[in-house]
Amino acid sequence: MSYVQEALQTYTTLGKKYQEMLTLNEAMSTRMTVVPSTEYLHTVNDEGRHYTICFLEKKCSCGRFQVNELSCPHAWTVLKSKYLMPEDYCSDYYKPKSVVMIYEVPVYPSPDRKKWNIPAHVADEVVLPPK
Numbered sequence: 001m002s003y004v005q006e007a008l009q010t011y012t013t014l015g016k017k018y019q020e021m022l023t024l025n026e027a028m029s030t031r032m033t034v035v036p037s038t039e040y041l042h043t044v045n046d047e048g049r050h051y052t053i054c055f056l057e058k059k060c061s062c063g064r065f066q067v068n069e070l071s072c073p074h075a076w077t078v079l080k081s082k083y084l085m086p087e088d089y090c091s092d093y094y095k096p097k098s099v100v101m102i103y104e105v106p107v108y109p110s111p112d113r114k115k116w117n118i119p120a121h122v123a124d125e126v127v128l129p130p131k
Contacts (some may be wrong), residue, residue, distance in 0.1 A: 008012035013087035018094040021070060034081045044074040053078050058089060068093065077099055 014022060035043040040056040051074040052061045059065055064072035069091035071079060079086045093097050110116075 003044065013085075014090060014094045015096055015099065018070060021068075022076075022090070025071060025073045025076050026080075026086070029080065030078040031097065032077040034078050036078075042078045044077050046074065075121070 002022065005117075009060065013019070022120065033045045037043060040054055042053045042055075044053060045053045051076050053059070053065065055078070057066075058069070060072050060074050062072055062074055064070075065075045071086035071089050076086050079089065
């Protein structure tokens with residue numbers, strides 16, 4: 001099954017893989033407690049460790065919320081306490097409609113390498129791998 005077909009047959013807000021990750025984060029959030037500071041800033045107690053979540057910037061001090069752009073367990077705890085949908089705080093890239101939109105644009109294959117028109121100053125450039 002192609003990505004587009006899978007996206008079209010998905011009835012969840014997020015794609016299957018990301019919905020499963022979000023569900024796992026929800027399960028991990030059950031043992032955590034929330035201490036609100038402001039409307040957007042909250043502290044989550046996770047078995048003695050404290051994490052700060054800022055919904056205005058979509059950040060958590062654990063780093064997962066902003067890197068994955070998926071509600072981490074700490075963000076889940078706060079969202080659940082405020083009766084908000086965690087899917088609304090996830091990147092649009094994880095949503096099936098985005099997958100369908102990506103594949104709407106045709107991608108044409110490059111011509112044979114022998115037909116490429118590469119300027120001499122570019123062809124002579126030596127590119128080394130990163131350190």
